[in-house]
Amino acid sequence: xxxxxxxxxxxSAIRGPLLFLERxxxxxxxxxxxxxxxxxxxxxGEVLKISAGQVLIQVFGGTQGLDTxxxxxxFSDAVMQAPLGDGVLGRIFDGSFRPLDDxxxxxxxxxxxxxxxxxxxxxxxxxxxxxxxxxSTIDGLNTLxxxxxxxxxxxxxxxxxxxxxxxxxxxxxxxxGPFALVFVALGLTHFEYQFYRQTLEHMQNRFVAFINLADxxxxxxxxxxxxxxxxxxxxxxxxxxxxxxxxxDMTNYCDALREISTAREELPGRRGYPGHxxxxxxxxxxxxxxxxxxxxxxxLLPTVTMPEDDITHPIPDLTGYITEGQIVLSRELQxxxxxxxxxxxxxLSRLMQHGIGKGQTRKDHRDLANRLxxxxxKGCDLRRxxxxxxxxxxxxxxxxxxxFSTRFEADFVHQGKQRRNIDETLDxxxxxxxxxxxxxx
Amino acid sequence: MNGQVTSISGATVCVDLADLKIGDRVLVxxxxxxGEVVRLDGRIATxxxxxxxxxxxIGEAVTSAKGPLTxxxxxxxxxxxxxxxxxxxxxxxxxxxxxxxxxxxxxxxDCTRTWTxxxxxxxxxxxxxxxxxxxxxxxxxxxxxxxxxxGVLEQLxxxxxxxxxxxxxxxxxxxxxxxxxxxxxxxxxxxxKLQPAAPLITGQRCLDFLFPLLKGGVAIVPGGFGxxxxxxxxxxxxxADVDVVVYVGCGERGNEMAGLLxxxxxxxxxxxxxxxxERTIVVANTSNMPVAARESSIFTAVTMAxxxxxxxxDVLFLADSLSRWAEALREISAALEEMxxxxxxxxxxxxxxxxxxxxxxxxxxxxxxxxSLSMILAVSPPGADFAEPVTQACLRVAGALYMLDTQLxxxxxxxxxxxxxxxxxxxxxxxxxxxxxxxxxxxxxxxCRDLLQREDALREVAEVVGMEGLQxxxxxxMRTAEKIRLDFLCQNSFTDDAYTSPESTIxxxxxxxxxxxxxxxxxxxxxxxxxxxxxxADAPR
Numbered sequence: 018x019x020x021x022x023x024x025x026x027x028x029s030a031i032r033g034p035l036l037f038l039e040r041x042x043x044x045x046x047x048x049x050x051x052x053x054x055x056x057x058x059x060x061x062g063e064v065l066k067i068s069a070g071q072v073l074i075q076v077f078g079g080t081q082g083l084d085t086x087x088x089x090x091x092f093s094d095a096v097m098q099a100p101l102g103d104g105v106l107g108r109i110f111d112g113s114f115r116p117l118d119d120x121x122x123x124x125x126x127x128x129x130x131x132x133x134x135x136x137x138x139x140x141x142x143x144x145x146x147x148x149x150x151x152x153s154t155i156d157g158l159n160t161l162x163x164x165x166x167x168x169x170x171x172x173x174x175x176x177x178x179x180x181x182x183x184x185x186x187x188x189x190x191x192x193x194g195p196f197a198l199v200f201v202a203l204g205l206t207h208f209e210y211q212f213y214r215q216t217l218e219h220m221q222n223r224f225v226a227f228i229n230l231a232d233x234x235x236x237x238x239x240x241x242x243x244x245x246x247x248x249x250x251x252x253x254x255x256x257x258x259x260x261x262x263x264x265x266d267m268t269n270y271c272d273a274l275r276e277i278s279t280a281r282e283e284l285p286g287r288r289g290y291p292g293h294x295x296x297x298x299x300x301x302x303x304x305x306x307x308x309x310x311x312x313x314x315x316x317l318l319p320t321v322t323m324p325e326d327d328i329t330h331p332i333p334d335l336t337g338y339i340t341e342g343q344i345v346l347s348r349e350l351q352x353x354x355x356x357x358x359x360x361x362x363x364x365l366s367r368l369m370q371h372g373i374g375k376g377q378t379r380k381d382h383r384d385l386a387n388r389l390x391x392x393x394x395k396g397c398d399l400r401r402x403x404x405x406x407x408x409x410x411x412x413x414x415x416x417x418x419x420x421f422s423t424r425f426e427a428d429f430v431h432q433g434k435q436r437r438n439i440d441e442t443l444d445x446x447x448x449x450x451x452x453x454x455x456x457x458x
Numbered sequence: 459m460n461g462q463v464t465s466i467s468g469a470t471v472c473v474d475l476a477d478l479k480i481g482d483r484v485l486v487x488x489x490x491x492x493g494e495v496v497r498l499d500g501r502i503a504t505x506x507x508x509x510x511x512x513x514x515x516i517g518e519a520v521t522s523a524k525g526p527l528t529x530x531x532x533x534x535x536x537x538x539x540x541x542x543x544x545x546x547x548x549x550x551x552x553x554x555x556x557x558x559x560x561x562x563x564x565x566x567x568d569c570t571r572t573w574t575x576x577x578x579x580x581x582x583x584x585x586x587x588x589x590x591x592x593x594x595x596x597x598x599x600x601x602x603x604x605x606x607x608x609g610v611l612e613q614l615x616x617x618x619x620x621x622x623x624x625x626x627x628x629x630x631x632x633x634x635x636x637x638x639x640x641x642x643x644x645x646x647x648x649x650x651k652l653q654p655a656a657p658l659i660t661g662q663r664c665l666d667f668l669f670p671l672l673k674g675g676v677a678i679v680p681g682g683f684g685x686x687x688x689x690x691x692x693x694x695x696x697x698a699d700v701d702v703v704v705y706v707g708c709g710e711r712g713n714e715m716a717g718l719l720x721x722x723x724x725x726x727x728x729x730x731x732x733x734x735x736e737r738t739i740v741v742a743n744t745s746n747m748p749v750a751a752r753e754s755s756i757f758t759a760v761t762m763a764x765x766x767x768x769x770x771x772d773v774l775f776l777a778d779s780l781s782r783w784a785e786a787l788r789e790i791s792a793a794l795e796e797m798x799x800x801x802x803x804x805x806x807x808x809x810x811x812x813x814x815x816x817x818x819x820x821x822x823x824x825x826x827x828x829x830s831l832s833m834i835l836a837v838s839p840p841g842a843d844f845a846e847p848v849t850q851a852c853l854r855v856a857g858a859l860y861m862l863d864t865q866l867x868x869x870x871x872x873x874x875x876x877x878x879x880x881x882x883x884x885x886x887x888x889x890x891x892x893x894x895x896x897x898x899x900x901x902x903x904x905x906c907r908d909l910l911q912r913e914d915a916l917r918e919v920a921e922v923v924g925m926e927g928l929q930x931x932x933x934x935x936m937r938t939a940e941k942i943r944l945d946f947l948c949q950n951s952f953t954d955d956a957y958t959s960p961e962s963t964i965x966x967x968x969x970x971x972x973x974x975x976x977x978x979x980x981x982x983x984x985x986x987x988x989x990x991x992x993x994x995a996d997a998p999r
Contacts (some may be wrong), residue, residue, distance in 0.1 A: 041516075043515055043516055043517060044515065044516055045512075045513050045514060045515040045516075046466045046468075046511055046512055046513065046514050046515075047512035047513060048513075048515075065467075066465075066466065066467040066468070067465055067466045067467075067516050068464075068465035068466075068467065068472075069464065069465055096512055096513050130512075132510075132512055133557070134510065134554075134557035134558055134559060135557065135558050135712075135744065135746045135747045136556060136557055136558075136712055137547055137550055137551050137554075137555075137556055137557065137558050138539070138547055138707075138712050138715040138716060138719070138742040138744055139539055139547040139548055139551055139716075139719060139742075140551055140555075140556040140557075141712050141713060141715070141716035142716060142720075143713065143716045143717045143720050144713055164713065165713070254556070283792065284792045284798055284802055285802075286801070286802045287801070287840060292785070292788050292789055292792055292802050293749070293789050293792075295709075295745070295782070295785055296709075296745065296746075296749050296785075296786075296789065299709075299744075299745030299746045300746050302745075302746075303711070303712055303744060303745055303746035304746070305713075306712060306713060306716075308556045309556075311556070329840075329841030329842065329843070330841075331840065331841075334683070334840055334841050335840075337682075337683035337684065338683045338838055339711065339745055341711065341713060341714075342684070343684070362868055363684075363868055365684050367684075368713065370952060390870065391870070394868075394869055394870070401921065402920075402921055402924065405921055405922060405924075406922070406923065406924035406927075410923075410924040410926055410927070411924060411925070411926070412925055412926065415925070
């Protein structure tokens with residue numbers, strides 16, 4: 018603990034969002050600093066690196082208007098913390114926790130560091146409880162459970178926004194316990210913001226939103242999800258709520274990470290993304306979970322837009338290695354007019370096994386899901402054959418499987434804007450399998 | 459002697475402290491964070507800190523632990539769950555609650571637990587380094603106490619033993635405890651390395667039948683995400699016919715570790731009928747735990763594995779995943795501003811990796827027994843592209859490759875082991891053993907490969923002319939191959955099917971071939987395939 022506040026006017030260089038400060042007497046890694054610009058603005062920053070009297074600071078907010086002569090930096094002797102308390106519910110903030118909804122800032126009950134400590138693996142309990150999203154393809158075939166992290170892999174031009182919006186409106190617990198949504202938008206356009214804003218207005222006190230707009234400072238894109246997850250952990254593990262965190266879009270997050278990394282002159286990895294991106298993403302995704310003896314949970318649904326529709330691009334690739342499955346949207350289904358265009362074949366929920374069946378969803382769930390998946394996979398394989406030899410050259414059973422696949426897409430995958438509960442989803446599955454009982458065993 | 463922190467860049471910290479050696483453990487800052495010296499430059503030492511060091515300030519005190527990073531070896535490791543620095547996670551839980559705080563350093567072994575110590579040695583016996591001076595019963599195994607010192611036994615305190623008290627005394631007053639410490643990065647010595655000879659039964663039909671592993675052998679399991687690496691590793695951890703399993707979750711998911719711990723706590727070891735956890739050591743350094751500790755975790759784990767090998771036991775080491783270890787190495791190397799090699803990995807990746815993998819093998823131990831250490835290592839190639847440096851570096855030293863295929867996984871064919879690209883260099887040796895169990899093993903194995911290969915070729919034809927256009931003989935072959943794939947090679951890890959003994963494996967396969975041969979003979983006799991299949995379907999089972 019330092020007795021006096023340290024102030025410096027020894028800025029030697031400013032490079033992108035980074036600021037270099039000379040002859041610093043004492044500084045801590047990750048220490049929060051306040052920066053006064055010559056024109057009287059106040060910004061915050063964080064200490065990234067300290068060497069021989071020189072300190073490297075990452076500035077949250079734009080560095081426009083900063084100079085090397087008049088800019089003042091004061092050290093706070095504390096790491097960055099998020100304000101927490103009941104007042105956070107129902108509010109919209111920007112990427113630095115400033116209110117965006119024209120209401121005054123709430124009065125924090127206490128503060129916690131935004132860089133969360135890792136959950137002790139032996140304190141975790143295995144996720145098993147079902148969360149109903151209202152989408153048949155997710156609830157029926159790729160079931161989401163409390164404490165899971167399940168990303169949505171989308172491509173430019175696919176209706177990820179509509180799906181996210183519906184998730185915000187529709188997601189709920191089957192037993193209706195205390196439930197909150199934390200919505201994090203990174204690099205959102207104003208057009209999209211207006212769209213989501215209408216949804217948020219209808220949600221009353223069930224949500225907290227952190228909005229970083231496309232023209233907001235890039236560094237805040239790295240901060241916003243950490244603030245949001247700190248809030249989510251507090252809601253879950255102190256206030257005992259089940260919290261669903263929706264982050265859109267992680268591609269913007271990773272691009273911001275690359276931008277800062279380049280400014281720091283770090284060695285670029287695949288496609289210019291930094292080599293520590295896996296660990297960085299894990300520090301966000303791994304904050305999802307459940308803890309022994311505590312009621313709440315943090316569940317994570319990040320959206321990832323795959324650049325060039327490429328699932329092997331570093332962003333979806335590293336995400337897939339950390340998360341427990343993925344929901345993949347398909348351009349082909351979108352062109353067939355199917356909504357939501359979820360391609361169930363590459364989609365997967367790794368934690369589904371324990372979250373379905375008697376006591377969770379319905380006794381016949383597992384069997385129905387397996388049969389649907391098997392028959393549809395076979396049908397899709399046969400489509401290639403059909404393209405070569407034509408329908409007439411195929412065995413009767415194979416022709417039936419082709420019909421099944423078409424009907425599966427039209428009846429089960431396609432549901433328009435309608436919400437389906439788990440019973441409705443499984444009833445549709447049952448009806449479809451009954452109709453094709455000869456081939457869909 | 460005290461020094462101080464001079465610069466901080468992430469987990470890489472420079473300290474001003476004299477008389478340090480490379481590899482020395484130091485305690486950094488007022489929280490006494492554990493670090494390891496990785497570079498020396500005059501008085502300034504570069505230290506890799508193993509714990510979250512946010513909040514660490516310039517000028518904070520640094521002390522030397524006067525020795526390298528070590529693990530503590532003794533009875534009570536089995537059933538333990540540790541982090542990458544061998545700190546028991548249950549003690550961290552007591553220390554800092556559900557979230558791990560930095561700066562804790564609990565002793566990994568339980569010093570208050572009472573063991574029954576017995577010995578066949580007597581006062582006056584000459585003891586060499588690494589020799590047994592007694593044993594305790596740890597679960598189902600005889601835990602041999604190995605002497606870290608040489609000398610003449612003066613006294614043995616048999617009977618009730620607690621680790622804080624000496625178990626024996628050497629002439630000259632050197633006490634022998636039930637435990638000793640060993641440097642993490644130094645392979646434990648042995649008398650002689652032997653050729654692996656005995657098969658390691660995994661209970662996976664595809665592996666035991668087509669790509670067998672030997673005790674003391676090394677297999678790597680590369681696969682993109684969603685191809686089932688973790689499930690395969692965990693299934694093998696449950697059923698493999700070894701005495702001790704060391705499982706390292708290196709930079710992987712926390713929920714997966716929770717699942718494993720829950721499950722292993724409940725399941726029973728099919729061989730000893732005792733809880734599975736009693737033969738297992740888990741090292742869990744999940745992806746959000748500090749990167750440097752992830753790098754050290756596989757060394758911590760393999761040293762514990764070697765310790766049990768030195769008691770003459772068969773030990774299986776499973777790591778999930780080695781790529782995360784390599785990435786940790788890359789992050790550390792980048793922070794040290796070393797010249798990067800391929801894909802940004804340091805150029806010493808290959809040598810570091812082979813040094814690690816060579817710690818596997820069958821050995822004649824210093825106490826004259828024979829023990830084995832086998833490894834099954836998962837690799838997570840970026841974009842499922844196997845040309846990347848980690849997979850390639852592993853391939854140079856591994857004896858078996860179990861390649862997991864994204865296409866098979868999408869079809870829910872699990873385990874998604876690609877049968878054309880996987881291989882086992884241990885096959886010939888293993889076959890010598892398996893042929894004793896079933897004389898036809900080698901012939902059937904060749905037959906299986908042949909059928910699967912011909913199916914591939916036929917499928918291409920079928921895609922052009924349709925199944926209708928194939929001859930009956932070819933259609934029969936397609937049908938048999940499909941049965942082999944779906945009934946035999948696919949194996950459900952979540953049901954009773956998860957384990958198959960080699961006897962049942964070979965019977966199962968022989969039955970499939972018998973049926974094929976019978977139908978083929980009938981076709982030769984002029985019968986039509988559709989009639990034969992209809993007959994088979996109508997026949998009562």
